[in-house]
Amino acid sequence: MKDLKILAVVVFFTLVTYWGVEPFAHSQMHKHVEGHNFTYPDIKASGLKGDPAKGKAAIAACTSCHGIKSQGIKAPMDAMAASAAYGVNPPDLSNVGALFDTKYLIAFLQNPAHAAKAKKMAMPAGMAGTAQGAADIVAYLKSIAPKELSAKEAFVTACGRCHANRYGKWTQIGDVPKTKGNIKTGNDVELTKFKMNVAKYQDKLADYMGKLPPDLSIIARARSEHYLKTFVEDPQAVLPGTAMPRVGLTKEGFEKVDAYLESTGDPSKPLREKTGPWVLGYFVIFTLLAYGWYKSQWKGLGH
Amino acid sequence: MAHFDPNAKPFSHKWLNERLGVDTLKRVLSTEYWIPKNINFLWAMGMVLAATFGVLLISGIFLLMYYVPTTKEAFDSVNYTIMSQVGYGWLWRHVHAVAASVVFLIIYIHMLTGIYYGSYKRGRELIWISGMLLFVAFSAEAFSGYMLPWGQMSYWAGMVITNLFSLGSLNLNGLVEWIRGDYVPGQAFLGRFFMLHVVLIPLFIIGLIVLHFGTLRLPHVNNQDGEEFDFEAEAEKWKAGKRKESKVIPFNPVFLSKDVFVMGIYFIFFFYLVFYHFEFAMDPVNFDPANGLKTPPHIYPEWYFLWSYEILRPFSKNIGLIAFGFAQVIFFLLPFLDRSPNVAPANRRGIFKIWFWLLVIDMVGLTILGKLPPVGTWTIVGTVFADVFIALWIALPFVTKMEKPVGGK
Numbered sequence: 001m002k003d004l005k006i007l008a009v010v011v012f013f014t015l016v017t018y019w020g021v022e023p024f025a026h027s028q029m030h031k032h033v034e035g036h037n038f039t040y041p042d043i044k045a046s047g048l049k050g051d052p053a054k055g056k057a058a059i060a061a062c063t064s065c066h067g068i069k070s071q072g073i074k075a076p077m078d079a080m081a082a083s084a085a086y087g088v089n090p091p092d093l094s095n096v097g098a099l100f101d102t103k104y105l106i107a108f109l110q111n112p113a114h115a116a117k118a119k120k121m122a123m124p125a126g127m128a129g130t131a132q133g134a135a136d137i138v139a140y141l142k143s144i145a146p147k148e149l150s151a152k153e154a155f156v157t158a159c160g161r162c163h164a165n166r167y168g169k170w171t172q173i174g175d176v177p178k179t180k181g182n183i184k185t186g187n188d189v190e191l192t193k194f195k196m197n198v199a200k201y202q203d204k205l206a207d208y209m210g211k212l213p214p215d216l217s218i219i220a221r222a223r224s225e226h227y228l229k230t231f232v233e234d235p236q237a238v239l240p241g242t243a244m245p246r247v248g249l250t251k252e253g254f255e256k257v258d259a260y261l262e263s264t265g266d267p268s269k270p271l272r273e274k275t276g277p278w279v280l281g282y283f284v285i286f287t288l289l290a291y292g293w294y295k296s297q298w299k300g301l302g303h
Numbered sequence: 304m305a306h307f308d309p310n311a312k313p314f315s316h317k318w319l320n321e322r323l324g325v326d327t328l329k330r331v332l333s334t335e336y337w338i339p340k341n342i343n344f345l346w347a348m349g350m351v352l353a354a355t356f357g358v359l360l361i362s363g364i365f366l367l368m369y370y371v372p373t374t375k376e377a378f379d380s381v382n383y384t385i386m387s388q389v390g391y392g393w394l395w396r397h398v399h400a401v402a403a404s405v406v407f408l409i410i411y412i413h414m415l416t417g418i419y420y421g422s423y424k425r426g427r428e429l430i431w432i433s434g435m436l437l438f439v440a441f442s443a444e445a446f447s448g449y450m451l452p453w454g455q456m457s458y459w460a461g462m463v464i465t466n467l468f469s470l471g472s473l474n475l476n477g478l479v480e481w482i483r484g485d486y487v488p489g490q491a492f493l494g495r496f497f498m499l500h501v502v503l504i505p506l507f508i509i510g511l512i513v514l515h516f517g518t519l520r521l522p523h524v525n526n527q528d529g530e531e532f533d534f535e536a537e538a539e540k541w542k543a544g545k546r547k548e549s550k551v552i553p554f555n556p557v558f559l560s561k562d563v564f565v566m567g568i569y570f571i572f573f574f575y576l577v578f579y580h581f582e583f584a585m586d587p588v589n590f591d592p593a594n595g596l597k598t599p600p601h602i603y604p605e606w607y608f609l610w611s612y613e614i615l616r617p618f619s620k621n622i623g624l625i626a627f628g629f630a631q632v633i634f635f636l637l638p639f640l641d642r643s644p645n646v647a648p649a650n651r652r653g654i655f656k657i658w659f660w661l662l663v664i665d666m667v668g669l670t671i672l673g674k675l676p677p678v679g680t681w682t683i684v685g686t687v688f689a690d691v692f693i694a695l696w697i698a699l700p701f702v703t704k705m706e707k708p709v710g711g712k
Contacts, residue, residue, distance in 0.1 A: 003344045010345075010412060013667055020671030021606045022583050028675050029601050167383050214591075218382050222590035265590075268386060268393035275394070276578030283574060287567030290560070297560035301340060302547035 055140025087208025220265030
């Protein structure tokens with residue numbers, strides 16, 4: 001009994017210390033930002049009903065800069081030329097309808113910088129003409145959006161033109177190619193060329209954004225889930241002055257991106273969750289056996 | 304020369320006994336190493352610490368196979384190679400990180416147990432001092448290990464801590480550069496802390512553990528009531544079969560059986576942390592790669608250094624450093640600052656009881672305050688707690704001098 005009382009005192013001071021240096025200290029260090037679950041309350045729904053057919057007819061306004069691979073429309077410039085012209089490569093629009101919020105996209109087409117809460121945007125305002133024109137284009141993009149999108153595709157469309165993910169072998173200009181080096185010299189000319197292009201692209205991007213956006217390989221361990229969620233939903237609310245634009249993901253879209261970030265940042269999670277119970281089970285059995293040994297050794301010691 | 308039986312088979316018991324004295328070794332180190340019977344589970348913390356050090360050593364050896372000590376590759380060798388490319392590499396890393404943190408929890412429990420029961424009094428001073436040397440060695444080991452993943456907190460904690468060696472207004476910047484091998488933490492810095500972490504400090508620790516065990520042998524382990532008795536007479540009772548009357552038990556198997564049981568419970572707790580609650584031991588900030596151009600908004604040490612960090616922080620530069628130095632050495636002097644000859648639990652020692660619990664509360668308070676941003680009220684509260692810490696140690700000789708002798712039980 002005395003042992004248990006002592007244990008209670010030890011546990012009490014341990015828990016107070018833990019509470020103080022973890023939950024309490026962190027609540028004092030970081031201001032708490034309440035998210036809106038990707039509902040974007042500051043953007044008013046237009047109530048306009050878009051017509052995909054009209055949107056399709058008006059899409060040329062977009063394809064002068066953007067490609068739509070799924071519809072066989074190639075981007076007019078490759079990533080290198082586009083970054084030299086705009087600072088950043090405009091996204092392919094194939095998957096946009098599957099990831100981004102309708103209300104947000106309509107507002108974005110009318111005034112990108114305003115909707116994204118960014119100081120500047122390479123994309124000019126008013127490309128879709130009227131609000132109805134914007135609604136039509138968004139309706140078209142939604143109509144061509146794939147039903148199923150992989151986590152990586154979501155990441156590439158939403159983040160991948162500014163952020164690399166080296167653990168996922170992703171660079172801002174695409175996947176790191178599989179190349180064959182020269183076995184006699186140890187050189188890999190193709191890969192070196194690719195790396196040079198990445199470096200050039202990153203230079204332009206850093207000029208455009210003010211700094212090079214961070215590699216997101218392990219961001220899932222460097223920031224809490226809550227932080228990532230609220231930051232992606234509204235970067236300015238979490239980090240005022242940041243160059244990161246609000247990208248307008250839906251809740252489901254963010255979950256896809258988040259799944260990709262977790263797969264590169266915390267890849268051991270599935271195995272960890274599978275192994276845990278076995279190891280704990282082993283030590284529970286170990287402890288029960290040890291208890292039996294202890295009791296047998298201390299029997300009749302008058303203690 | 305001793306007598307060697309020509310007929311003894313090589314490596315037989317007799318053969319080994321003649322050459323190595325295995326029977327004597329076994330008797331002295333285990334079956335007739337006498338431990339008091341009157342103890343509680345806190346007496347198992349020493350073996351728990353030894354086991355945790357073993358876990359750190361083994362997991363560290365596995366990590367060492369893949370870790371690359373260069374500023375370019377260190378971060379990815381830990382976070383990519385070990386975490387995703389090496390089979391169960393993540394497990395060894397989480398085990399190593401959690402053990403490095405939990406070992407300090409057990410060290411603090413072990414230390415406070417020693418203080419509470421007066422296990423540093425006459426005859427046992429060297430147990431306490433060698434234990435404190437181990438504490439310093441573990442601290443150096445923890446700090447140097449924290450540099451190795453080369454994340455933001457590695458870099459900036461390395462910057463802040465090495466800066467302390469400029470010794471305030473003495474401005475010994477040359478000394479700081481000499482320690483770093485550069486103007487700022489870089490390759491030279493990482494290389495030498497890597498060496499310290501994997502070779503030099505572990506050697507010291509192993510030597511100190513042997514010394515710590517050695518210092519226990521003659522004065523014997525203390526007991527729950529601080530009772531002094533004749534170990535040899537009590538051992539004779541045990542050997543005569545009077546197990547109930549004897550006040551001692553042999554280390555092996557009786558004491559060990561309880562130790563192993565306590566260790567079992569400890570390892571359930573430990574692996575629960577490893578699998579489900581490791582974040583406390585792996586600060587998120589350190590998952591951003593080191594960047595000398597970007598200072599993190601909050602720089603703080605790991606939790607086990609926070610109390611002494613908070614003694615440094617609330618004061619002006621020079622006074623803070625002196626207070627910090629005071630906090631680092633004062634625990635060493637405990638056997639000499641405590642002027643009372645009483646070997647008894649703190650709750651029977653009058654004012655010392657209050658002194659002890661104030662120390663515990665003050666150190667927990669300092670630990671929490673050390674992590675809070677040093678603004679507004681927290682600065683004032685921090686100063687008070689730091690002052691109380693210093694005042695407690697200055698008061699100790701006077702408090703204990705006045706202490707009345709405590710009779711036996």
